[in-house]
Amino acid sequence: MNLNQIELLRILQETQLNLSKAAEKMHIVQSAVSRQLQLFEEELGSPLFERKGKKLIGLTPLGKNVMAEIATINQAKLNIQSMASDYLDSNKGILHVATTHTQAKYFLPTPIQRFREKYPGIRIYIVQASPEQLIDQLHSHTADIAICTEKVDDDNKLITRHCYEWHHAVIMPRGHPLCTGELTPERLTTFPILTYSHGFTGRSTIEHAFQQRGLQLDIILAAADTDVIKTYVHFDMGVGIIARMAYDSQADADLGIRDLSHIIPKSITKIAYLKQHYLPLYSQHFIEELLIAAKDMKA
Amino acid sequence: MNLNQIELLRILQETQLNLSKAAEKMHIVQSAVSRQLQLFEEELGSPLFERKGKKLIGLTPLGKNVMAEIATINQAKLNIQSMASDYLDSNKGILHVATTHTQAKYFLPTPIQRFREKYPGIRIYIVQASPEQLIDQLHSHTADIAICTEKVDDDNKLITRHCYEWHHAVIMPRGHPLCTGELTPERLTTFPILTYSHGFTGRSTIEHAFQQRGLQLDIILAAADTDVIKTYVHFDMGVGIIARMAYDSQADADLGIRDLSHIIPKSITKIAYLKQHYLPLYSQHFIEELLIAAKDMKA
DNA sequence: TAAGGTTACGGCGATCGTAACGATC
DNA sequence: GATCGTTACGATCGCCGTAACCTTA
Numbered sequence: 001m002n003l004n005q006i007e008l009l010r011i012l013q014e015t016q017l018n019l020s021k022a023a024e025k026m027h028i029v030q031s032a033v034s035r036q037l038q039l040f041e042e043e044l045g046s047p048l049f050e051r052k053g054k055k056l057i058g059l060t061p062l063g064k065n066v067m068a069e070i071a072t073i074n075q076a077k078l079n080i081q082s083m084a085s086d087y088l089d090s091n092k093g094i095l096h097v098a099t100t101h102t103q104a105k106y107f108l109p110t111p112i113q114r115f116r117e118k119y120p121g122i123r124i125y126i127v128q129a130s131p132e133q134l135i136d137q138l139h140s141h142t143a144d145i146a147i148c149t150e151k152v153d154d155d156n157k158l159i160t161r162h163c164y165e166w167h168h169a170v171i172m173p174r175g176h177p178l179c180t181g182e183l184t185p186e187r188l189t190t191f192p193i194l195t196y197s198h199g200f201t202g203r204s205t206i207e208h209a210f211q212q213r214g215l216q217l218d219i220i221l222a223a224a225d226t227d228v229i230k231t232y233v234h235f236d237m238g239v240g241i242i243a244r245m246a247y248d249s250q251a252d253a254d255l256g257i258r259d260l261s262h263i264i265p266k267s268i269t270k271i272a273y274l275k276q277h278y279l280p281l282y283s284q285h286f287i288e289e290l291l292i293a294a295k296d297m298k299a
Numbered sequence: 300m301n302l303n304q305i306e307l308l309r310i311l312q313e314t315q316l317n318l319s320k321a322a323e324k325m326h327i328v329q330s331a332v333s334r335q336l337q338l339f340e341e342e343l344g345s346p347l348f349e350r351k352g353k354k355l356i357g358l359t360p361l362g363k364n365v366m367a368e369i370a371t372i373n374q375a376k377l378n379i380q381s382m383a384s385d386y387l388d389s390n391k392g393i394l395h396v397a398t399t400h401t402q403a404k405y406f407l408p409t410p411i412q413r414f415r416e417k418y419p420g421i422r423i424y425i426v427q428a429s430p431e432q433l434i435d436q437l438h439s440h441t442a443d444i445a446i447c448t449e450k451v452d453d454d455n456k457l458i459t460r461h462c463y464e465w466h467h468a469v470i471m472p473r474g475h476p477l478c479t480g481e482l483t484p485e486r487l488t489t490f491p492i493l494t495y496s497h498g499f500t501g502r503s504t505i506e507h508a509f510q511q512r513g514l515q516l517d518i519i520l521a522a523a524d525t526d527v528i529k530t531y532v533h534f535d536m537g538v539g540i541i542a543r544m545a546y547d548s549q550a551d552a553d554l555g556i557r558d559l560s561h562i563i564p565k566s567i568t569k570i571a572y573l574k575q576h577y578l579p580l581y582s583q584h585f586i587e588e589l590l591i592a593a594k595d596m597k598a
Numbered sequence: 599t600a601a602g603g604t605t606a607c608g609g610c611g612a613t614c615g616t617a618a619c620g621a622t623c
Numbered sequence: 624g625a626t627c628g629t630t631a632c633g634a635t636c637g638c639c640g641t642a643a644c645c646t647t648a
Contacts, residue, residue, distance in 0.1 A: 001302060001376065001379070001380075002301055002302050002303075003300060003301050003302055004301075004638090018602080019602070019603065020601075020602060020603080028638090028639065028640085029639070029640055029641080030602080030603075030604095031603085031604075031605080031639085031640075031641085031642090032638070032639055032640075034602095034603060034604060034605090035604085035605090035638085035639090036638085038604085044379070044380075044383035044386075045383055045384075045386070045387045046383055046386040046387060052647090053602095053603085053646060053647060054602070054603040054604070054645080054646065054647085055602065055603075055646095055647080056602095056603090062382060062383065062385075062386045065382045065577075066379050066382060066383070069375040069376075069378045069379045069382075069577075070375075070379075072371060072372075072374075072375040073371075073372050073375045073376070075371075076368040076369075076371040076372045076375070077300065077368075077372070079368045080300070080343070080365050080368045080369075081300075081343075083361060083364045083365060083368075084343035084344055084345060084361065084365075085344075086361075087343075087344070087345040087361045088344045088345060278364075278368075303613090317627080318627070318628065319626075319627060319628080327613090327614065327615085328614070328615055328616080329627080329628075329629095330614085330615075330616085330617090330628085330629075330630080331613070331614055331615075333627095333628060333629060333630090334613080334614090334629085334630090335613080337629090338613095351622090352621060352622060352627095352628085353620080353621065353622080353627070353628045353629070354621090354622080354627065354628075355627095355628090
């Protein structure tokens with residue numbers, strides 16, 4: 001058993017058990033990986049893969065168990081390398097942040113700018129995705145840190161940290177009936193609603209708030225980001241329920257906004273990362289920066 | 300980085316950072332390990348060890364962090380090997396059980412005998428030690444499974460399973476005043492007491508029971524095992540507080556026994572093993588056997 | 599017949615062993 | 624001077640690459 005074989009198994013999973021592609025990824029010829037796999041299975045004494053002819057078509061029960069350990073080893077290997085890099089120069093590195101549109105546009109700009117000033121040597125990649133995808137990306141090491149509001153509490157392989165709290169608000173064209181008068185849950189149900197897609201930016205909290213009252217919103221458009229919602233509110237297709245911080249009093253001057261904190265409970269945006277994943281110092285500082293920005297927002 | 304280097308670091312810890320001894324354990328010459336360590340540190344870019352001259356005298360901060368990952372990798376490697384062995388022949392293997400005197404003598408014989416009948420190919424090693432040592436042995440992989448009553452709940456790297464409950468009892472020579480009359484905590488404090496050492500066989504439970512009542516036992520002898528206690532009870536040095544199941548009505552016919560369940564709360568004997576440690580099938584069956592024996596005892 | 603996998607063999611490099619050389623107690 | 628670690632160099636063994644072959648969609 002050696003680390004190259006471990007790496008091979010890991011890559012085989014990434015390549016849908018295709019030896020040729022795995023060889024390519026490892027920058028060696030296909031025959032080499034074929035042999036290494038044979039040697040490894042021979043050493044263990046049992047096959048790790050189900051085969052159809054010569055093709056690998058799945059994992060044996062043993063293979064599945066082994067793969068879990070492989071993942072552990074790989075993580076530990078990466079951690080060692082990260083730790084060592086930290087000691088060499090904690091001002092160089094790459095930070096992969098996965099987040100949703102709302103966070104990327106309305107929360108991250110400030111802390112990221114401040115972080116970049118302090119750590120000019122760190123390259124930051126921001127990947128925008130849905131909350132489910134964010135979590136997948138953490139697991140597949142495509143992202144180091146995820147920032148979002150939904151889902152992350154369910155996964156016990158993640159560490160989540162409370163970042164900031166916020167409320168939803170309703171936006172409507174200037175002069176819209178909802179601009180004035182009492183703002184009740186019941187009244188909201190009488191308008192066509194434009195809001196976030198399932199799994200985005202507190203959508204579940206919105207649903208829950210109305211369900212509990214036995215009410216149902218007439219959601220005629222569900223979008224992954226606020227800009228789309230605003231666009232259709234402009235067209236007077238209905239009223240938009242969005243995150244309060246996504247309203248820009250200057251850019252959105254032609255839209256009215258009213259707070260919904262008395263109707264929809266607060267949402268909590270969290271920072272998440274893999275429990276087993278060693279975060280380089282600069283990543284830890286990045287998180288600090290996020291928390292500072294969250295505090296500032298509150299004040 | 301490769302697994303031999305990982306293994307080397309692991310063994311260096313076992314040998315108090317002695318390269319020569321590490322080389323011996325790895326069955327290679329000393330110069331080889333010296334070079335491998337250099338290569339590894341070179342690859343990481345920073346030293347892992349504090350040196351005094353050429354001798355290794357301790358770990359650098361980086362080294363400490365790395366060692367934790369090394370342990371993870373090593374565990375995963377062992378797990379893979381265990382899993383593979385299971386598929387080859389789950390009737391061959393070695394089982395290291397660490398336990399205290401009381402369990403080894405009064406609880407384990409039956410389940411072990413039954414286990415041996417079912418799995419004649421498994422060699423069982425029983426190591427007797429103090430509860431603290433048991434836990435150390437789990438961590439150092441000297442033992443696979445520990446069976447004891449104390450301490451194991453504090454360590455969150457362990458999985459503990461409830462095995463059986465039991466009570467303490469008091470033993471005294473036939474004709475001793477305590478053989479008759481009411482058995483109260485207060486009365487017990489009037490006799491010299493012989494019982495277990497700190498950390499053994501529910502000693503903490505005994506202490507606690509009397510402390511809570513504002514009483515203090517006059518413990519004139521503390522032993523790690525029941526036999527020593529019995530011996531001195533024979534000499535009429537005092538009364539013995541022992542685990543109920545350690546009294547053998549035949550062998551101990553010249554000793555009286557009275558139950559203390561109304562005075563000292565029940566103790567719980569547990570089975571413990573490392574959370575990260577894959578237990579071979581036969582080990583899992585061994586645990587089953589223990590649980591069956593525990594149930595039988597109850598009935 | 600193209601794509602995926604295996605087998606055979608030669609070459610190269612990583613790692614070992616021998617051995618001679620510090621350094622520290 | 625005994626123990627522990629480093630350095631130099633030749634030898635070996637493991638792993639890769641080439642290339643021919645096998646199998647299945």
